[in-house]
Amino acid sequence: MLRICSRFALIAALLLGALPAMAEITGKVRVIDGDTLDVGQTRIRLHGIDAPESDQPCTTLSGQNWACGDWITRQVRDRFQGAKVRCEPLSKDRYGRTVARCFVDGTDIAKVLVQEGLAFAYRKYSLDYDLDEKAAYVANKGVHGFVLQSPARYRLTRIKGRVGDDPDCQIKGNISASGKHIYHMPGQKFYDRTGIAPAKGERWFCSEAQAKASGWRPAKR
Structure with a gap:
């Protein structure tokens, strides 16, 4: 019995070793x-980084x-749109996108984006660009010169209806x-957890003056 099990284990190992790796993807970037x-x-999610959402x-x-x-x-569009790219697929994400490392003329696109402060290292999945982000932070590049939620938190609050449609x-x-x-200002203690339900008379304001004129008072913290 032990010999039979060992034989099946060997065959399984050989079959797994024979499985082809995901093929490289090449073409022009959109x-x-x-x-x-x-x-x-193919829709590709760049491995190891997380950039702010378009909205x-x-x-x-x-x-x-x-x-x-x-x-x-x-x-990103100005830099890479239409460029010829070579991508190394790693996996699929839950949305069906191909997670991959992508290169233009040998340059790692994700690395460039993190170095220029256009994306964060996505440490939940990879530490590949950890030092690049730290250097961009010290140099105050791109997003590091502003105050913003992490993209992951923003996606969560947007899903829950906690982010207004107008960025202003x-x-x-x-x-x-x-x-x-x-009324709650961005950065206050309860801002992120506060939802707005227009059907109940709640609303978004573009300025404190507008909020006060409409009868709202500021949150204490």
Whole structure:
């Protein structure tokens, strides 16, 4: 019995070793957003990085709201749109996209994006670009010169309806259980967890002056 089991184990190992690796993907790039590309008919999620979403807002150090996600998408598009790329597939993500490392003339696209502050190292999945992000942070490059949520947190709050459609109007006008009208500014303690339900009379404001004029008072923290 032991000899038979060993024989089956050997055959299984040989068969697994004979399975082909995922084939390289080559072609011209069409940029979807800061970390997603189309190469031919294949949608590719760049391995090891996470870029702000195309509709994600940032706040400048002077307190101005800015559509940084759209800016990043345009930067990546200006840099790589139409370039001939070679991608090494690693896996598939839960959305069916091919997760891959992609290169243009031998240059790692993901590495360039992190080095230029256009994306973060996605440490949940890889530490490949950890040092590149730290260097970009020290140099205050790209997104490191602004205040923003991590892309992962932004996606979560957007799914829960906690991010406004207009990047210039991100002040949350909430109505408490006791009926008090309170507005929350980005960066305040309860901002991220506060949802806005327009059907209940809650709303988004573009400025504190607008919120106060509409009868809302500022949150204490």
